[in-house]
Amino acid sequence: MFKKTLPPTRSTQLTEKAEDTRTRILNAALALFRRKGFEQTTMREIAEEAGVSLGNAYYYFESKEALVMAFYERAHMELPSHVRAAVVPAAGLEEQLTAIINAKLAYFAPNRAFLGALFRHAADPANPLSPFSTETRHIREADQQHFAQALEDSGMHVPKDLALHLPKLLWLYQMGLILFWIYDRSPRQLSTAVLQKKSLALLVNGLKLIRLPILRTVRKRIVELVIAVEGEGDDDA
Amino acid sequence: MFKKTLPPTRSTQLTEKAEDTRTRILNAALALFRRKGFEQTTMREIAEEAGVSLGNAYYYFESKEALVMAFYERAHMELPSHVRAAVVPAAGLEEQLTAIINAKLAYFAPNRAFLGALFRHAADPANPLSPFSTETRHIREADQQHFAQALEDSGMHVPKDLALHLPKLLWLYQMGLILFWIYDRSPRQLSTAVLQKKSLALLVNGLKLIRLPILRTVRKRIVELVIAVEGEGDDDA
DNA sequence: GTCTATATCGGGATAGAC
DNA sequence: GTCTATCCCGATATAGAC
Numbered sequence: 001m002f003k004k005t006l007p008p009t010r011s012t013q014l015t016e017k018a019e020d021t022r023t024r025i026l027n028a029a030l031a032l033f034r035r036k037g038f039e040q041t042t043m044r045e046i047a048e049e050a051g052v053s054l055g056n057a058y059y060y061f062e063s064k065e066a067l068v069m070a071f072y073e074r075a076h077m078e079l080p081s082h083v084r085a086a087v088v089p090a091a092g093l094e095e096q097l098t099a100i101i102n103a104k105l106a107y108f109a110p111n112r113a114f115l116g117a118l119f120r121h122a123a124d125p126a127n128p129l130s131p132f133s134t135e136t137r138h139i140r141e142a143d144q145q146h147f148a149q150a151l152e153d154s155g156m157h158v159p160k161d162l163a164l165h166l167p168k169l170l171w172l173y174q175m176g177l178i179l180f181w182i183y184d185r186s187p188r189q190l191s192t193a194v195l196q197k198k199s200l201a202l203l204v205n206g207l208k209l210i211r212l213p214i215l216r217t218v219r220k221r222i223v224e225l226v227i228a229v230e231g232e233g234d235d236d237a
Numbered sequence: 238m239f240k241k242t243l244p245p246t247r248s249t250q251l252t253e254k255a256e257d258t259r260t261r262i263l264n265a266a267l268a269l270f271r272r273k274g275f276e277q278t279t280m281r282e283i284a285e286e287a288g289v290s291l292g293n294a295y296y297y298f299e300s301k302e303a304l305v306m307a308f309y310e311r312a313h314m315e316l317p318s319h320v321r322a323a324v325v326p327a328a329g330l331e332e333q334l335t336a337i338i339n340a341k342l343a344y345f346a347p348n349r350a351f352l353g354a355l356f357r358h359a360a361d362p363a364n365p366l367s368p369f370s371t372e373t374r375h376i377r378e379a380d381q382q383h384f385a386q387a388l389e390d391s392g393m394h395v396p397k398d399l400a401l402h403l404p405k406l407l408w409l410y411q412m413g414l415i416l417f418w419i420y421d422r423s424p425r426q427l428s429t430a431v432l433q434k435k436s437l438a439l440l441v442n443g444l445k446l447i448r449l450p451i452l453r454t455v456r457k458r459i460v461e462l463v464i465a466v467e468g469e470g471d472d473d474a
Numbered sequence: 475g476t477c478t479a480t481a482t483c484g485g486g487a488t489a490g491a492c
Numbered sequence: 493g494t495c496t497a498t499c500c501c502g503a504t505a506t507a508g509a510c
Contacts, residue, residue: 014475015475015476017476018475018476021476021477042500042501042502043501043502043503044501044502052477052478053477053478053479053480054478054479054480054503055477055478055479055480055504055505056476056477056478058502058503058504059476059477062503063502063503064502064503116360116361119360120357120358121357122360123353123356123359123416123419123420124353124420125420125422126420126422179360180466182360183360183361183362183363185362185363191465191466194462194465194466195462195465195466198458198461198462198465199462201458202455202458202459202462205455218439218442221435221438221439222439224435225431225432225435225436225439228428228431228432228435229417229428229431229432252493254493255493258493258494279484279485279486280485280486280487281484281485281486289493289494289495290494290495290496291486291487291495291496292487292488292489292493292494292495292496292497293493293494293495295486295487295488296493296494297493299487300486300487301485301486301487
Protein backbone atom coordinates (compact mmCIF):
# COMPACT_ATOMS: atom_id res chain seq x y z
CA MET A 1 0.00 0.00 0.00
CA PHE A 2 2.42 2.70 -1.08
CA LYS A 3 1.56 5.92 -2.80
CA LYS A 4 1.06 5.59 -6.51
CA THR A 5 2.38 9.00 -7.40
CA LEU A 6 4.70 11.07 -5.27
CA PRO A 7 2.44 13.63 -3.67
CA PRO A 8 3.73 17.18 -4.07
CA THR A 9 5.31 18.59 -0.93
CA ARG A 10 6.94 21.94 -0.36
CA SER A 11 10.33 20.34 -0.78
CA THR A 12 9.76 18.75 -4.17
CA GLN A 13 9.87 21.25 -7.01
CA LEU A 14 6.51 22.51 -8.21
CA THR A 15 5.58 24.74 -11.09
CA GLU A 16 4.41 28.22 -10.19
CA LYS A 17 0.80 27.40 -10.86
CA ALA A 18 0.96 24.22 -8.81
CA GLU A 19 2.60 26.05 -5.93
CA ASP A 20 -0.19 28.59 -6.06
CA THR A 21 -2.93 25.97 -6.06
CA ARG A 22 -1.33 24.14 -3.19
CA THR A 23 -1.10 27.32 -1.17
CA ARG A 24 -4.68 28.24 -1.93
CA ILE A 25 -5.90 24.88 -0.67
CA LEU A 26 -3.81 25.11 2.48
CA ASN A 27 -4.97 28.66 3.20
CA ALA A 28 -8.59 27.74 2.63
CA ALA A 29 -8.18 24.83 5.01
CA LEU A 30 -6.55 26.91 7.73
CA ALA A 31 -9.18 29.62 7.40
CA LEU A 32 -11.92 27.03 7.83
CA PHE A 33 -10.13 25.30 10.68
CA ARG A 34 -9.89 28.62 12.48
CA ARG A 35 -13.52 29.41 11.79
CA LYS A 36 -15.16 26.10 12.57
CA GLY A 37 -12.49 23.88 14.02
CA PHE A 38 -10.72 20.87 12.53
CA GLU A 39 -13.41 18.24 12.97
CA GLN A 40 -16.26 20.43 11.77
CA THR A 41 -14.50 21.24 8.51
CA THR A 42 -14.97 18.80 5.63
CA MET A 43 -12.62 18.19 2.74
CA ARG A 44 -15.47 19.08 0.41
CA GLU A 45 -15.74 22.51 2.00
CA ILE A 46 -12.03 23.06 1.81
CA ALA A 47 -12.01 22.20 -1.89
CA GLU A 48 -14.93 24.49 -2.55
CA GLU A 49 -13.45 27.38 -0.58
CA ALA A 50 -10.21 26.97 -2.51
CA GLY A 51 -12.07 26.76 -5.80
CA VAL A 52 -10.78 23.33 -6.73
CA SER A 53 -12.30 19.88 -7.03
CA LEU A 54 -12.25 17.40 -4.20
CA GLY A 55 -9.92 15.19 -6.19
CA ASN A 56 -7.50 18.02 -6.64
CA ALA A 57 -7.38 18.73 -2.94
CA TYR A 58 -6.39 15.12 -2.40
CA TYR A 59 -3.88 15.44 -5.20
CA TYR A 60 -1.96 17.94 -3.10
CA PHE A 61 -2.69 16.62 0.36
CA GLU A 62 -2.88 12.92 1.04
CA SER A 63 -5.28 13.40 3.89
CA LYS A 64 -6.98 15.96 6.03
CA GLU A 65 -4.27 15.61 8.63
CA ALA A 66 -1.65 16.26 5.98
CA LEU A 67 -3.02 19.80 5.94
CA VAL A 68 -2.22 20.14 9.60
CA MET A 69 1.22 18.74 8.93
CA ALA A 70 1.68 21.35 6.19
CA PHE A 71 0.76 24.03 8.68
CA TYR A 72 3.35 22.65 11.06
CA GLU A 73 5.93 22.74 8.27
CA ARG A 74 5.03 26.31 7.42
CA ALA A 75 5.45 27.29 11.05
CA HIS A 76 8.83 25.62 11.03
CA MET A 77 9.87 27.85 8.11
CA GLU A 78 8.47 31.06 9.49
CA LEU A 79 9.15 30.76 13.19
CA PRO A 80 12.95 31.12 13.37
CA SER A 81 12.88 34.71 12.14
CA HIS A 82 10.18 35.57 14.67
CA VAL A 83 12.22 33.99 17.44
CA ARG A 84 15.43 35.70 16.42
CA ALA A 85 13.65 39.04 16.30
CA ALA A 86 12.32 38.55 19.82
CA VAL A 87 15.49 37.37 21.54
CA VAL A 88 18.11 39.71 23.00
CA PRO A 89 21.35 37.69 23.07
CA ALA A 90 22.88 39.80 25.82
CA ALA A 91 19.98 39.09 28.19
CA GLY A 92 19.89 36.48 30.92
CA LEU A 93 18.66 32.94 30.34
CA GLU A 94 15.27 33.50 31.89
CA GLU A 95 14.58 36.51 29.67
CA GLN A 96 15.74 34.66 26.58
CA LEU A 97 13.62 31.63 27.27
CA THR A 98 10.65 33.87 27.94
CA ALA A 99 11.24 35.62 24.64
CA ILE A 100 11.49 32.36 22.68
CA ILE A 101 8.34 30.93 24.18
CA ASN A 102 6.37 34.14 23.86
CA ALA A 103 7.34 34.46 20.21
CA LYS A 104 5.98 30.98 19.56
CA LEU A 105 2.77 31.48 21.45
CA ALA A 106 2.18 34.76 19.65
CA TYR A 107 2.79 33.07 16.30
CA PHE A 108 0.40 30.22 17.02
CA ALA A 109 -2.21 32.28 18.82
CA PRO A 110 -4.55 32.85 15.85
CA ASN A 111 -4.76 29.09 15.35
CA ARG A 112 -4.76 28.07 18.97
CA ALA A 113 -8.29 26.68 18.76
CA PHE A 114 -7.47 23.95 16.26
CA LEU A 115 -3.96 23.16 17.41
CA GLY A 116 -5.42 20.39 19.51
CA ALA A 117 -5.83 18.49 16.25
CA LEU A 118 -2.09 18.64 15.78
CA PHE A 119 -1.38 17.49 19.29
CA ARG A 120 -3.93 14.71 19.39
CA HIS A 121 -1.34 12.15 18.48
CA ALA A 122 1.45 14.05 20.16
CA ALA A 123 2.34 11.31 22.61
CA ASP A 124 2.66 8.64 19.94
CA PRO A 125 6.11 8.78 18.37
CA ALA A 126 4.91 6.39 15.69
CA ASN A 127 2.46 8.95 14.37
CA PRO A 128 3.97 11.23 11.72
CA LEU A 129 2.19 14.24 13.21
CA SER A 130 3.77 13.73 16.61
CA PRO A 131 6.53 16.18 17.58
CA PHE A 132 8.46 13.06 18.58
CA SER A 133 8.16 11.26 15.26
CA THR A 134 10.95 10.65 12.79
CA GLU A 135 8.96 12.66 10.25
CA THR A 136 9.15 15.79 12.39
CA ARG A 137 12.71 15.19 13.49
CA HIS A 138 14.13 18.00 11.37
CA ILE A 139 11.67 20.45 12.88
CA ARG A 140 12.36 19.24 16.40
CA GLU A 141 16.12 19.50 16.00
CA ALA A 142 16.03 22.93 14.42
CA ASP A 143 13.79 24.00 17.23
CA GLN A 144 16.14 22.75 19.90
CA GLN A 145 18.80 24.95 18.34
CA HIS A 146 17.03 28.03 19.67
CA PHE A 147 17.52 26.74 23.16
CA ALA A 148 21.13 25.76 22.58
CA GLN A 149 21.74 29.27 21.31
CA ALA A 150 20.03 30.88 24.29
CA LEU A 151 22.13 28.79 26.66
CA GLU A 152 25.29 29.83 24.90
CA ASP A 153 24.40 33.51 24.58
CA SER A 154 23.25 33.86 28.15
CA GLY A 155 26.62 32.70 29.41
CA MET A 156 24.88 30.51 31.95
CA HIS A 157 27.32 28.03 33.38
CA VAL A 158 25.95 24.51 33.58
CA PRO A 159 28.04 21.38 34.20
CA LYS A 160 28.86 19.74 30.91
CA ASP A 161 27.21 16.39 31.54
CA LEU A 162 23.88 18.12 32.01
CA ALA A 163 24.50 20.90 29.49
CA LEU A 164 24.69 18.26 26.78
CA HIS A 165 21.04 17.39 27.26
CA LEU A 166 19.72 20.76 28.22
CA PRO A 167 18.53 22.03 24.83
CA LYS A 168 16.45 18.88 24.49
CA LEU A 169 15.09 19.21 28.00
CA LEU A 170 14.21 22.86 27.58
CA TRP A 171 12.47 22.04 24.32
CA LEU A 172 10.50 19.34 26.10
CA TYR A 173 9.55 21.77 28.84
CA GLN A 174 8.38 24.22 26.20
CA MET A 175 6.29 21.54 24.49
CA GLY A 176 4.56 20.84 27.78
CA LEU A 177 3.88 24.52 28.23
CA ILE A 178 2.45 24.85 24.73
CA LEU A 179 0.24 21.83 25.32
CA PHE A 180 -1.04 23.42 28.49
CA TRP A 181 -1.64 26.67 26.63
CA ILE A 182 -3.65 24.97 23.91
CA TYR A 183 -6.19 23.68 26.38
CA ASP A 184 -6.03 26.59 28.79
CA ARG A 185 -9.55 27.97 29.10
CA SER A 186 -8.83 30.68 31.61
CA PRO A 187 -9.54 34.20 30.33
CA ARG A 188 -6.84 35.28 27.89
CA GLN A 189 -4.91 32.15 28.86
CA LEU A 190 -3.80 33.78 32.06
CA SER A 191 -3.12 30.46 33.73
CA THR A 192 -0.48 29.70 31.15
CA ALA A 193 1.16 33.06 31.73
CA VAL A 194 1.38 32.36 35.45
CA LEU A 195 2.59 28.83 34.92
CA GLN A 196 5.20 30.04 32.46
CA LYS A 197 6.53 32.77 34.73
CA LYS A 198 6.69 30.67 37.86
CA SER A 199 8.02 27.50 36.28
CA LEU A 200 10.69 29.37 34.34
CA ALA A 201 11.85 31.12 37.49
CA LEU A 202 12.08 27.78 39.28
CA LEU A 203 13.82 26.18 36.37
CA VAL A 204 16.49 28.81 35.93
CA ASN A 205 16.98 28.90 39.67
CA GLY A 206 17.42 25.16 39.67
CA LEU A 207 20.01 25.43 36.94
CA LYS A 208 21.99 27.87 39.03
CA LEU A 209 21.90 25.53 42.00
CA ILE A 210 22.58 22.33 40.16
CA ARG A 211 26.29 23.06 39.76
CA LEU A 212 26.81 23.15 43.53
CA PRO A 213 28.99 20.29 44.75
CA ILE A 214 26.34 19.06 47.21
CA LEU A 215 23.99 18.42 44.31
CA ARG A 216 26.50 16.50 42.25
CA THR A 217 24.89 13.12 42.85
CA VAL A 218 21.40 14.45 42.17
CA ARG A 219 22.66 15.93 38.93
CA LYS A 220 24.31 12.69 37.91
CA ARG A 221 21.13 10.78 38.61
CA ILE A 222 19.13 13.20 36.51
CA VAL A 223 21.55 12.83 33.64
CA GLU A 224 21.41 9.05 33.96
CA LEU A 225 17.63 9.19 33.80
CA VAL A 226 17.68 11.34 30.70
CA ILE A 227 20.16 9.08 28.95
CA ALA A 228 18.16 5.98 29.78
CA VAL A 229 15.03 7.47 28.31
CA GLU A 230 16.14 9.43 25.30
CA GLY A 231 15.60 7.92 21.91
CA GLU A 232 12.31 6.68 23.23
CA GLY A 233 9.02 8.47 22.82
CA ASP A 234 9.74 11.22 25.28
CA ASP A 235 7.21 12.53 27.68
CA ASP A 236 6.79 14.36 30.86
CA ALA A 237 7.09 12.60 34.23
CA MET B 238 -26.61 18.80 20.76
CA PHE B 239 -27.49 16.79 23.84
CA LYS B 240 -28.45 13.16 24.05
CA LYS B 241 -32.04 12.47 23.16
CA THR B 242 -32.46 9.45 25.40
CA LEU B 243 -30.38 8.74 28.43
CA PRO B 244 -27.92 6.16 27.23
CA PRO B 245 -27.57 3.25 29.63
CA THR B 246 -24.45 3.40 31.74
CA ARG B 247 -23.25 1.07 34.43
CA SER B 248 -24.57 3.43 37.06
CA THR B 249 -28.16 3.70 35.84
CA GLN B 250 -30.28 0.68 36.65
CA LEU B 251 -30.62 -1.81 33.83
CA THR B 252 -32.73 -4.91 33.51
CA GLU B 253 -30.89 -8.19 33.65
CA LYS B 254 -31.14 -8.74 29.93
CA ALA B 255 -29.97 -5.25 29.14
CA GLU B 256 -27.03 -5.59 31.49
CA ASP B 257 -26.11 -8.80 29.75
CA THR B 258 -26.36 -7.30 26.29
CA ARG B 259 -24.28 -4.34 27.30
CA THR B 260 -21.60 -6.56 28.77
CA ARG B 261 -21.56 -8.79 25.70
CA ILE B 262 -21.00 -5.78 23.45
CA LEU B 263 -18.25 -4.41 25.65
CA ASN B 264 -16.48 -7.73 25.89
CA ALA B 265 -16.68 -8.25 22.15
CA ALA B 266 -15.23 -4.80 21.61
CA LEU B 267 -12.35 -5.30 24.02
CA ALA B 268 -11.52 -8.68 22.53
CA LEU B 269 -11.39 -7.15 19.06
CA PHE B 270 -9.41 -4.12 20.23
CA ARG B 271 -6.82 -6.42 21.73
CA ARG B 272 -6.72 -8.57 18.62
CA LYS B 273 -6.65 -5.91 15.93
CA GLY B 274 -6.27 -2.59 17.66
CA PHE B 275 -8.76 0.20 18.14
CA GLU B 276 -8.68 1.79 14.69
CA GLN B 277 -8.77 -1.48 12.80
CA THR B 278 -11.89 -2.63 14.59
CA THR B 279 -15.21 -1.48 13.17
CA MET B 280 -18.47 -1.02 15.01
CA ARG B 281 -20.04 -3.46 12.56
CA GLU B 282 -17.57 -6.14 13.59
CA ILE B 283 -18.17 -5.47 17.24
CA ALA B 284 -21.93 -5.74 16.77
CA GLU B 285 -21.55 -8.97 14.82
CA GLU B 286 -19.16 -10.51 17.34
CA ALA B 287 -21.60 -9.61 20.11
CA GLY B 288 -24.52 -10.98 18.11
CA VAL B 289 -26.44 -7.71 17.99
CA SER B 290 -27.30 -5.19 15.31
CA LEU B 291 -25.22 -2.13 14.65
CA GLY B 292 -27.99 0.13 15.88
CA ASN B 293 -28.22 -1.80 19.10
CA ALA B 294 -24.53 -1.40 19.77
CA TYR B 295 -25.04 2.33 19.46
CA TYR B 296 -28.02 2.13 21.77
CA TYR B 297 -25.68 1.04 24.55
CA PHE B 298 -22.62 2.99 23.57
CA GLU B 299 -22.89 6.48 22.16
CA SER B 300 -19.71 6.08 20.19
CA LYS B 301 -16.80 3.82 19.59
CA GLU B 302 -14.80 5.80 22.09
CA ALA B 303 -17.51 5.29 24.68
CA LEU B 304 -16.45 1.65 24.66
CA VAL B 305 -12.99 2.68 25.70
CA MET B 306 -14.53 4.86 28.37
CA ALA B 307 -16.50 1.86 29.63
CA PHE B 308 -13.26 -0.06 29.84
CA TYR B 309 -11.81 2.79 31.87
CA GLU B 310 -14.84 2.64 34.18
CA ARG B 311 -14.46 -1.08 34.60
CA ALA B 312 -10.81 -0.63 35.46
CA HIS B 313 -11.82 1.94 38.02
CA MET B 314 -14.04 -0.64 39.69
CA GLU B 315 -11.55 -3.47 39.58
CA LEU B 316 -8.26 -1.71 40.24
CA PRO B 317 -8.53 -0.72 43.91
CA SER B 318 -8.54 -4.32 45.09
CA HIS B 319 -5.48 -5.05 42.96
CA VAL B 320 -3.71 -2.04 44.37
CA ARG B 321 -4.59 -2.86 47.95
CA ALA B 322 -3.36 -6.38 47.49
CA ALA B 323 -0.03 -5.15 46.16
CA VAL B 324 0.74 -2.48 48.74
CA VAL B 325 2.46 -3.17 52.06
CA PRO B 326 1.38 -0.32 54.37
CA ALA B 327 4.40 -0.68 56.61
CA ALA B 328 6.83 -0.18 53.73
CA GLY B 329 8.57 3.06 52.80
CA LEU B 330 7.07 5.54 50.37
CA GLU B 331 9.21 4.50 47.43
CA GLU B 332 8.20 0.86 47.82
CA GLN B 333 4.55 1.76 48.15
CA LEU B 334 4.53 3.97 45.10
CA THR B 335 6.32 1.28 43.17
CA ALA B 336 3.71 -1.23 44.25
CA ILE B 337 0.80 1.01 43.25
CA ILE B 338 2.21 1.77 39.83
CA ASN B 339 3.24 -1.80 39.15
CA ALA B 340 -0.21 -3.05 40.08
CA LYS B 341 -1.74 -0.69 37.55
CA LEU B 342 0.66 -1.49 34.77
CA ALA B 343 0.12 -5.20 35.36
CA TYR B 344 -3.63 -4.72 35.23
CA PHE B 345 -3.53 -2.73 31.99
CA ALA B 346 -0.79 -4.74 30.33
CA PRO B 347 -3.03 -7.07 28.28
CA ASN B 348 -4.67 -4.02 26.73
CA ARG B 349 -1.61 -1.84 26.46
CA ALA B 350 -1.72 -1.82 22.68
CA PHE B 351 -5.05 -0.04 22.40
CA LEU B 352 -4.76 2.20 25.44
CA GLY B 353 -3.44 4.92 23.16
CA ALA B 354 -7.05 5.37 22.03
CA LEU B 355 -7.98 6.33 25.56
CA PHE B 356 -5.12 8.75 25.90
CA ARG B 357 -5.50 10.41 22.53
CA HIS B 358 -7.61 13.16 23.98
CA ALA B 359 -5.89 13.00 27.33
CA ALA B 360 -4.64 16.56 27.26
CA ASP B 361 -8.04 18.05 26.52
CA PRO B 362 -10.00 18.49 29.75
CA ALA B 363 -13.09 19.28 27.69
CA ASN B 364 -13.10 15.78 26.25
CA PRO B 365 -15.07 13.33 28.40
CA LEU B 366 -12.44 10.66 27.82
CA SER B 367 -9.68 12.78 29.26
CA PRO B 368 -8.42 11.83 32.71
CA PHE B 369 -8.77 15.55 33.48
CA SER B 370 -12.40 15.90 32.45
CA THR B 371 -15.32 16.46 34.78
CA GLU B 372 -16.75 13.17 33.53
CA THR B 373 -13.78 11.23 34.87
CA ARG B 374 -13.48 13.26 38.02
CA HIS B 375 -14.79 10.51 40.28
CA ILE B 376 -12.20 8.11 38.89
CA ARG B 377 -9.41 10.62 39.24
CA GLU B 378 -10.27 11.44 42.82
CA ALA B 379 -10.64 7.86 43.90
CA ASP B 380 -7.32 7.18 42.26
CA GLN B 381 -5.58 9.98 44.11
CA GLN B 382 -6.74 8.37 47.32
CA HIS B 383 -4.24 5.55 46.80
CA PHE B 384 -1.47 8.08 46.89
CA ALA B 385 -2.87 9.91 49.90
CA GLN B 386 -3.03 6.56 51.67
CA ALA B 387 0.52 5.66 50.76
CA LEU B 388 1.76 9.02 52.01
CA GLU B 389 -0.02 8.52 55.28
CA ASP B 390 0.99 4.89 55.78
CA SER B 391 4.62 5.46 54.92
CA GLY B 392 4.89 8.03 57.70
CA MET B 393 6.85 10.28 55.36
CA HIS B 394 7.00 13.75 56.82
CA VAL B 395 6.26 16.46 54.28
CA PRO B 396 5.51 20.11 55.13
CA LYS B 397 1.79 20.63 55.21
CA ASP B 398 1.55 23.27 52.50
CA LEU B 399 3.04 20.85 50.02
CA ALA B 400 1.48 17.72 51.51
CA LEU B 401 -1.92 19.12 50.68
CA HIS B 402 -1.20 18.86 46.98
CA LEU B 403 1.01 15.83 46.98
CA PRO B 404 -1.59 13.13 46.21
CA LYS B 405 -2.60 15.11 43.15
CA LEU B 406 0.99 15.62 42.09
CA LEU B 407 1.90 11.98 42.55
CA TRP B 408 -1.14 10.97 40.55
CA LEU B 409 -0.04 13.34 37.79
CA TYR B 410 3.43 11.86 37.85
CA GLN B 411 1.92 8.41 37.55
CA MET B 412 -0.21 9.47 34.59
CA GLY B 413 2.89 10.67 32.81
CA LEU B 414 4.61 7.39 33.51
CA ILE B 415 1.67 5.40 32.19
CA LEU B 416 1.57 7.54 29.07
CA PHE B 417 5.23 6.85 28.52
CA TRP B 418 4.64 3.16 29.06
CA ILE B 419 1.85 3.03 26.50
CA TYR B 420 4.14 4.23 23.75
CA ASP B 421 7.29 2.57 25.01
CA ARG B 422 8.54 0.36 22.22
CA SER B 423 11.67 -0.90 23.93
CA PRO B 424 11.72 -4.67 24.44
CA ARG B 425 9.37 -5.62 27.27
CA GLN B 426 8.98 -1.90 28.02
CA LEU B 427 12.32 -1.84 29.72
CA SER B 428 12.71 1.89 29.23
CA THR B 429 9.65 2.48 31.34
CA ALA B 430 11.04 0.28 34.09
CA VAL B 431 14.26 2.28 34.15
CA LEU B 432 12.43 5.59 34.02
CA GLN B 433 10.15 4.48 36.83
CA LYS B 434 12.95 3.32 39.09
CA LYS B 435 15.17 6.33 38.57
CA SER B 436 12.47 8.98 38.64
CA LEU B 437 10.86 7.51 41.75
CA ALA B 438 14.18 7.49 43.55
CA LEU B 439 14.75 11.11 42.64
CA LEU B 440 11.24 12.06 43.60
CA VAL B 441 11.29 10.45 47.02
CA ASN B 442 14.72 11.87 47.64
CA GLY B 443 13.47 15.29 46.69
CA LEU B 444 10.60 14.92 49.13
CA LYS B 445 13.05 14.16 51.91
CA LEU B 446 15.08 17.24 51.08
CA ILE B 447 12.21 19.62 50.54
CA ARG B 448 11.53 20.04 54.24
CA LEU B 449 15.00 21.47 54.87
CA PRO B 450 14.88 25.13 55.91
CA ILE B 451 17.17 26.22 53.07
CA LEU B 452 14.62 24.99 50.57
CA ARG B 453 11.70 26.74 52.16
CA THR B 454 11.39 29.40 49.47
CA VAL B 455 11.74 26.87 46.70
CA ARG B 456 8.99 24.84 48.28
CA LYS B 457 6.73 27.83 48.65
CA ARG B 458 7.25 28.71 45.02
CA ILE B 459 6.39 25.20 43.96
CA VAL B 460 3.22 25.29 46.00
CA GLU B 461 2.31 28.67 44.52
CA LEU B 462 2.77 27.28 41.06
CA VAL B 463 0.57 24.30 41.78
CA ILE B 464 -2.17 26.46 43.24
CA ALA B 465 -2.10 28.84 40.30
CA VAL B 466 -2.51 25.99 37.87
CA GLU B 467 -4.87 23.57 39.53
CA GLY B 468 -8.43 23.50 38.39
CA GLU B 469 -7.09 24.03 34.90
CA GLY B 470 -6.37 21.26 32.45
CA ASP B 471 -3.32 19.93 34.17
CA ASP B 472 -0.26 18.84 32.32
CA ASP B 473 3.37 18.21 32.67
CA ALA B 474 5.91 21.03 32.45
C1' DG C 475 2.00 17.33 -14.77
C1' DT C 476 -2.44 19.75 -13.31
C1' DC C 477 -7.18 19.55 -12.93
C1' DT C 478 -12.41 18.37 -13.29
C1' DA C 479 -16.25 15.54 -12.59
C1' DT C 480 -18.36 11.80 -10.83
C1' DA C 481 -18.96 7.39 -8.90
C1' DT C 482 -17.87 4.38 -5.18
C1' DC C 483 -16.38 2.47 -0.86
C1' DG C 484 -15.86 1.99 4.08
C1' DG C 485 -17.13 3.09 8.44
C1' DG C 486 -18.97 6.16 12.28
C1' DA C 487 -23.24 7.75 13.57
C1' DT C 488 -28.51 8.58 13.39
C1' DA C 489 -33.71 7.95 12.38
C1' DG C 490 -37.50 5.76 12.73
C1' DA C 491 -40.28 1.54 12.41
C1' DC C 492 -41.48 -2.36 15.11
C1' DG D 493 -34.51 -2.70 23.11
C1' DT D 494 -33.79 -4.07 18.81
C1' DC D 495 -33.75 -3.82 13.94
C1' DT D 496 -33.07 -1.95 9.03
C1' DA D 497 -32.25 1.82 6.25
C1' DT D 498 -29.92 5.91 5.65
C1' DC D 499 -26.79 9.83 6.07
C1' DC D 500 -22.35 11.93 6.19
C1' DC D 501 -17.77 12.28 5.21
C1' DG D 502 -12.90 10.80 4.56
C1' DA D 503 -10.71 8.54 1.09
C1' DT D 504 -10.12 6.19 -3.47
C1' DA D 505 -10.91 5.28 -8.27
C1' DT D 506 -11.63 6.30 -12.95
C1' DA D 507 -11.94 8.61 -17.17
C1' DG D 508 -10.80 12.25 -19.43
C1' DA D 509 -9.69 17.61 -20.50
C1' DC D 510 -5.86 20.84 -21.01
